[in-house]
Amino acid sequence: MRRIIVFLLIATAIVAAFWWFTRPKPIPVVLVEVGRGKVEASVSNTRAGTVEACLRTKLSPISGGRIVYMGVKKGDRVRKGQVLIRLWNDDQQAQSGLAQTQVESASKRVGEICALADSAEREAARTAKLRARGFISEGAEEKIRFEAQSRRAACETASADVTQAQARVTVSRVELRVLSTAE
Numbered sequence: 001m002r003r004i005i006v007f008l009l010i011a012t013a014i015v016a017a018f019w020w021f022t023r024p025k026p027i028p029v030v031l032v033e034v035g036r037g038k039v040e041a042s043v044s045n046t047r048a049g050t051v052e053a054c055l056r057t058k059l060s061p062i063s064g065g066r067i068v069y070m071g072v073k074k075g076d077r078v079r080k081g082q083v084l085i086r087l088w089n090d091d092q093q094a095q096s097g098l099a100q101t102q103v104e105s106a107s108k109r110v111g112e113i114c115a116l117a118d119s120a121e122r123e124a125a126r127t128a129k130l131r132a133r134g135f136i137s138e139g140a141e142e143k144i145r146f147e148a149q150s151r152r153a154a155c156e157t158a159s160a161d162v163t164q165a166q167a168r169v170t171v172s173r174v175e176l177r178v179l180s181t182a183e
Helices: 002-022 090-132 138-182
Strands: 039-044 049-053 067-070 085-087
Touching (some): 090 138
Antiparallel strands (some): 039 049, 067 085
């Protein structure tokens, strides 16, 4: 029994040592304060680009893309707020326009569907009066009442679609702002 316990302790120690020496090492992070300076070198291609200052600062936009404008070259002095690069963003602008069009379309659809719901609710109220006087069967009244409820639910769904389309507009504007900030 003691041999088994000793063997298990030794095996555990070997596994622990193996894990300790093969674990991933943490990535060192170096923080550098960025200051004004002279651009020492710049590198660009059709897919990506970096601008390196004399303090070896690297520029990395949040989203990638093709560079359509490079505002600095080797040796240029850079001012605060100066546009260094501009990325192609025609696709993002088109998405923003599409989202705005969807808001307008959904808003018009709400007007139509809600008008039908109002009409169906008035019809249901008239039918309830006729039912109370005995002119219409209970089944006919029930059918018209459920139709009115269905149309009201469709109106609420269409209103939710407008809210969703407005959220898409907000998202596309944020994406465009991110690209503008990356300039």
